[in-house]
Amino acid sequence: MKIIETRSAPNPRRVRMFVAEKGITIAYEEMDLMKGALRTPEFTKLNKFQRVPVLVLDDGAVIAETMAICRYFEETHPTPALMGTGAKQRAQVEMWNRHMELGLMFAVASAFRHGHPAMAHLEVPQVKEWAEANKPKALEILKVLDEELGERQFVAGDTFSVADITALCAIDFMRPARITRPDGLKNIERWHGEVSARPSAKA
């Protein structure tokens, strides 16, 4: 079993954190997406959508997509639960993970992919106006997140979950995406310090 990734990208970091929180040891193989390594015929055979991370199982089956890989490990290593327990909590974790992913991470990633000169050869066409439109979207979601984190310890409740992993990786990716975190988001600051101190944040 191995995970193919590009270490500097935010989605592989989400999987590494998830795997580290589970205490799982697994082999990682590096492929530099910035150098076009995901466009080769060999990699395209593994994942027609040419994205990392990809999990290759011992039987050769391929699981692409960050959350699908996390789901696999949640099933094979249920403890500690990172996707909630019971119907209601599982739904709440999924809701908050999706707010952090489809809202925040996508806005930050769009600002990066469509705004950063180094992405111009990979994101075709690069739509600069779309990069700019996403920066205020990211900041709006941060404002909501700050309010929410005033009411509870973690993004989806009183327990650390995959939603915290997604939020941390998205917020830390704001720097390469050239979005400045506004001052005064005190609850995010408190939470960011706590979550960044977990050993998994350095995985």
Place this chain on the structure above:
Amino acid sequence: MKIIETRSAPNPRRVRMFVAEKGITIAYEEMDLMKGALRTPEFTKLNKFQRVPVLVLDDGAVIAETMAICRYFEETHPTPALMGTGAKQRAQVEMWNRHMELGLMFAVASAFRHGHPAMAHLEVPQVKEWAEANKPKALEILKVLDEELGERQFVAGDTFSVADITALCAIDFMRPARITRPDGLKNIERWHGEVSARPSAKA
């Protein structure tokens, strides 16, 4: 328990199909997003992100986000399984659902939200160049899906799953998004006929 939705929108349709496949009866409440009904203070209190569908539980808890609502019902009504059984199949269903959602549905929805004149007051700023950039993206994913459906009956394997629901709702939403399905995608045509014939497709 009730679901708040806008009947004509593709994400509420995904939830209705999912609920119908499970054989669950539930109350629906209509709110017309095109008329700004999701921007009211009352609805914003339910979902700060101002999107439908939203599931309101009997204890007042709110589950927003399509897949979080589906997850809730998958947990409370496990049969028939629509998200796979066992670690590997669950991961594969999630992978294909995400390919259909983050790839296809997002491209189609972006073409609609950023291209349709009726959305100009809701999607601010409306980035026309982004709408256009998404049309070829949607067609590329359709090409991959057509190849895949030449190898198996359903999107994620030999069993109907949430990935079929997402793909059907995305493909049927191509018409309002003004993307023409190319001729010659024979496997998609076969699958589209079969899946559209299920009673849940009319839910």
